[in-house]
Amino acid sequence: MEIPYTYKARPDTGLYNAKVGIWLFLASEIMLFGALFSAYILLRVSAPVGFWPDVALAWPRGLLNIPIGTFNTAVLITSSVTVVLAWAALKMNNFARFRVYMVITVLCAFAFLGIKSFEYNDKFSHYVIRLQDGKALTGHIEVDGKHPRFWNFSDQWSVAKLAEQKVAKIKVEMDPERDVHGHVKAHGSHDHEVREVAVSDIVFMGSYTPATHPFFAVYFLITALHGLHVLGGALVLGYFAFPGAKMWKSNPEQFINRIEVGGLFWHFVDLVWIFLFPVVYLL
């Protein structure tokens, strides 16, 4: 028995099955990301007033790299344009152009993920260090001449681990000074100054990872979940561009619908980033 309306629109709704299905799925996704955005906002508004890192649990500002975030936003906007042009190319019966646009979309997706992993790597080697005298330092650390790396989870340092490994001193490449809004001051007093810090003076140290501050916990949770969506979308669109494209010969109408449904998902993923970028990077 053939399932009806797999590619023809139902006369009463004007929609084919997959389009109803993807919108139901996207509705559940909106609830998922909506809950996470709400968590972010509630954590932020209930954070103590003050300037992080001077006040331990105040909400940090200006920790994320805005040029990189903006570039990634441009990459995702470009990918949304190319995915819709790929769909339009199929509508105009131009399969070769469809494939070119689809390949560009997938390349944009992997460029986004590559840039995001570069940002993650930076955060895993970036530390906040609290000293005995109450001062707090932030910057990239160097232990025994090595920088901690993103993929090596055992390469994360704490005061206890430094003591255990009998490390007496670490180097800290200090962050530039920031004002209360998180903007980098034009000429700070210790731009990229490298300081040696005795381990015996350190009360607490933690990398810019989820365990250190609620900001990093919610930042990594939302961006990693978004990244998984980007990866999933890229795999599906890549499948449509190559192995799945043989349907274009057997059932072009259903193939066009598949591209539309994939494009709807891709637009949703990009729209999440359009909201995520200002909330996490700018505000």
Next chain:
Amino acid sequence: MSLKAFHIVFVAASVILMAFLSGWSFLAYQETHSTEYLVWSLCAASSVVGLVIYGRFFLRKLRNISFL
């Protein structure tokens, strides 16, 4: 809602984001007097114009495709 309609929503959201980024950068420039922020603000403002032009082009190109 078809991909065409969702794309229009997406482009509109992108325009709002870029306008916000432009304003945010301009305020940061006023506070810090760093020319980087001013350049950033101008780039974001020009991308607003670019996105609006693209949106009109897109609507013209796909005028025969339904919004449903």
